[in-house]
Amino acid sequence: MSRTDETLLDLALSRATVDRSAHERARTGTIDAALADPGTRVLELREGTAPVLVPGRDRLALRAPRDRDVDASPWFLGRHEGVAYVAVRPGPGDGSPGVEAVEDVEWLSLREVGADLDDTEAGLLTTATALHGWHRGHQHCPRCGALTEVVLGGWVRRCPADGSEHYPRTDPAVIMAVVDPDHRLLLATGNAWPDGRVSVLAGFVEAGETMEAAVAREVREEVGVSVTDLAYRGNQPWPFPASLMLGFRARATTTDLVPDPAEIRSAAWYTRTELAERMVDGSRTLPSRVSIARLLIEEWFGGPLPTPREDSP
Template sequence: MSLDSEALLDLSLSRGTLHRNGNGRREGDPIAKALADASTRVVDIADGRVLTCRVDGRLRLVHRAPRFDDGGESGLYLGHDDDGTNYVAIVHEGPESASSPDRGWRSLREAGADLDDTDSGVLTTAVALANWHARHRFCPRCGGPTVVEEGGWVRRCTADGSQHYPRTDAAIIVAVVDDDERILLARGPHWPEGRLSVLAGFVEAGESLEAAVHREVMEEVGLSVTDLVYKGNQPWPFPASLMVGYTAHATGTEVTLDPAEIVEAHWFTRGELSFAARSGEVGIPPRVSIARQLIEHWHGGPIEAASDSRPTVEATR
């Protein structure tokens, strides 16, 4: 494995600039302290969506001042910016107005690529924490109920006192290229026809990132790869992944699919993929994803894709 001086540095969900204030979160109630400050910026999140607007053509999150009914277990302390302004997310159980995207409510998949560094970090962190809390209301050790502590960054079991922290599942994602500089794109069994992406998979217990690349490519398409190059990483909180990106060189081109993981895989030249994406014959990952960045890095520049105007497909990569 080698490092690349041309690493993917502008990954949409990796641009967050908030200071998470880990030490300060342990001092009292960081949410109550932040909400007592009128300058704190609050973001409402409902059904995974937040309210957005455009200012001078740029997409922004809609922040508001704290209200008397904010806080409790629905509040998440996200951190503070360089000016010391605190950010808090309030998670609403009901859908609120979030089911109406034309009113400005957007998901992280829809908004992440267009937000600035601060807003991108705010939304990515809020979604990651909200997803974790929704799935970890009970202790994994004894099954007892848990309560929120440290501004939403810890859940403590009320039965055995154990503390639990937000988890992140490491996954690799790799653009495989052959001797003719063609890229291999594939489709999982739960994706719609025509929706293709690079290969990806979770890192298994006791496994290095590079070993995971070799194993996943072999398992999914039956290919051996060499010349692994690290390209960057990106949080992918759907619900809790960190995608670690690579490029790799295939030693052959004959694919053998694992039907449980991959139902089709095709090699593309740059011209073939550009035409297929523009015509809508092939749908490629959204611009917010590291998968799209890996593909466009191989392509040598942005790809005009008909799928960019369609609703985002829920997928793991």
Template sequence: MSLDSEALLDLSLSRGTLNRNGLGRRDGDPVAAALANSDTRIVDLTGGRALTCRVDGQLRLVHRAPRFADSAAQTLYLGHDVDGTDYVAVLHEEGDPGAEAPPGRGWRNLREAGAELDDLESGVLTTAVALANWHARHQFCPRCGALTVVEEGGWVRRCTVDGSQHYPRTDAAIIVAVTDPDERILLARGPHWPEGRMSVLAGFVEAGESLEAAVHREVMEEVGLTLTDLTYRGNQPWPFPASLMVGFRARAEQTRLTLDETEIVEASWFTRGELSFAARSGQVALPPRVSIARILIEHWHGGPIEAVSDVAATADPRAAR
């Protein structure tokens, strides 16, 4: 693998400047301290969506001051900004009537908002979604099955029986833009995706495996290609529910594809002109702009690609990597 000066840096969900205050949140109850301060900024989260608005054309999160009722809700301490202002997420049940959007504002999920938010608020929403997803899935101890309780403002869960502590997990996954000797890019579709939706290849890193080995294995397993010129391109969190996507590019010296049909039902090579036409006409639905997949594709293309899929929100959380 090589690391060059072209490594991607401008990935939407890697821009976060939020200070997570890892040392400070160990002392006392960071949520209680934050809720006692009227300067604290509360981010309401319902069903993975946060309240947003536009200010002078810029998408922003809608913050509010703490309320008395927040102390009884599920709350997560997110961290603080450069001025020391704390951010806390308050989680609401999906469909909670208290979380209805006022006029001029709307609830957006991370896929819809992540690419447009500024560096601080991108980090705030990404962190809130990642923590909320972890808590929703890890309420019981993986060692003994007993109930766990929240500590350190939502960054730790402790078993009420054996006392073991558990931390938010991150599942490493690789994603790779594969090109051929004619500089065509390979896009593929998984069996759970709708007709026409395509992306670059991706997969989870297995136990005891390096990132580079995972790239070679996944591509060989899914489409039967061997790779050369593997280059790191960047990484970003992808909390759907708990991944870190590590991006690469690579070259395949051969073009014949052998598909593992349990993983890939369709795969094709595209020239830049072919993909641009297919995306504009709606024949191919591309990943959302917030994803590293879209950045890898557009970097290969040499610039943004207009796509019909950009205006159609996907309901399937697995449909975009």
């Protein structure tokens, strides 16, 4: 198999080494036992950020359990090399000392550090971020509106009124590098983005739709282009708040661009030379290294994109 036929293996948020150890979630007392073990490592979350050691910004400030962690919405993340990992989300009234008391840390989001962490910690923070978003937005039963309770180590919310169980959802979304017969790459600017920021197209898979059909539909809807020769390139979780990004490459059979004004402010075809020049002069910016979008673009480009000149805007 040639390299061009392989899927992308080094996506920043697809790396994980921690065994989620689902059988432990079902045991009564798993969280209590983990928090009673001084060898357990605790990942503390605050409004979507986690403590990261500085300088370096490439290691999480994991800590030992504290007494008040039992009241801080603990979630069992799994186990690696015999060590249990738990995430906690202290409430505003939690008076326990933060990790800053013992470590030199900076509170950063997964978007900011996901590409710099090692495989174990990148996987931990990705999972914890996904759970954090789900718990924050799904506290009530969708059937009756009752406040649900957290069970199974943070992986299920159960309704005490009707007994129904609710699980973290994942929304599949396709993201695609579309290239025309002249090897130009299609990049667009979303309505909510700043001027000059460009990326490949993406969109959610609709009910009853295949991934491939979603790619063709989204490209046609967003810029009026037809595509063929789809090739799957890899996938990664994107917990902002709950997506799974499915990456594709596709070949355009038409090149006239008709951006959908409801979603796209502008779109254009780029040669490698044109994109490199606009990156250097600062007139174009791309998604961060943590995203599959950046890897799809760099795969087409043939390597890392150049950085802006110091005197660029």
